[in-house]
């Protein structure tokens with residue numbers, strides 16, 4: 001008869017070693033990066049459930065309204081007036097392109113070409129940039 005007292009624990013250890021990469025990485029590899037939200041604001045121009053998936057459509061809609069019908073109307077968020085504008089609305093609250101837009105876009109592998117023409121906010125230099 002074989003010695004089940006050694007074979008069974010041996011098998012368990014073998015399975016744990018072989019599957020180590022699977023359970024060790026679980027939940028780590030799949031976590032998307034966190035975009036830095038505005039510290040002094042609570043609301044976006046649309047509810048979170050709409051702006052998150054549809055912000056590119058909002059931008060296109062604003063651009064069309066501004067350029068095709070010259071509708072440059074202002075609107076209010078939490079009592080402050082904003083223009084329909086990438087630079088003068090979105091980037092007034094989302095003050096860092098690098099820590100907000102880029103974080104998600106790099107992860108999702110999209111590179112909007114908007115910044116070829118539109119100005120991005122001047123980024124505050126951090127220690128990492130200087131060194």
Ligand code: HEC
Nearest residue numbers: 035037038041042043044045048051052055077089090093
């Ligand atoms: C008045 C300030 C303000 C303006 C203007 C603004 N946002 Fe926001 N945005 C916020 C805040 C605050 C949040 C977080 C909202 C929340 O947690 O409910 C947010 C959330 C978002 C999110 C979701 C982020 C995430 O982690 O899921 C996206 C995408 C976004 N904004 C893009 C834009 C774009 C594009 C524009 C211009 C069309 C814009 N925002 C204009 C304040 C603003």
Ligand code: HEC
Nearest residue numbers: 035052055056059090094100101104105108110111112114
């Ligand atoms: C919460 C994550 C997230 C944040 C924050 C975010 N985006 Fe996006 N954005 C995406 C994703 C994901 C896509 C691709 C969606 C698709 O292909 O359907 C995208 C696509 C776009 C597109 C269309 C690009 C194309 O080639 O189709 C534009 C324009 C855009 N984002 C602008 C912005 C701007 C401006 C900001 C910062 C103010 C921003 N986004 C912040 C996730 C984000």
Ligand code: HEC
Nearest residue numbers: 059060062063066084085086087088112113114116117118
């Ligand atoms: C080839 C240059 C160019 C590119 C690329 C470009 N734009 Fe524009 N955009 C303009 C010009 C010029 C205006 C008109 C500015 C004005 O009259 O205020 C404008 C106006 C806009 C406006 C309305 C006014 C404002 O100040 O924001 C929005 C919104 C806009 N663009 C969004 C986008 C988005 C989103 C992208 C990327 C998907 C993009 N644009 C790419 C040149 C460009």
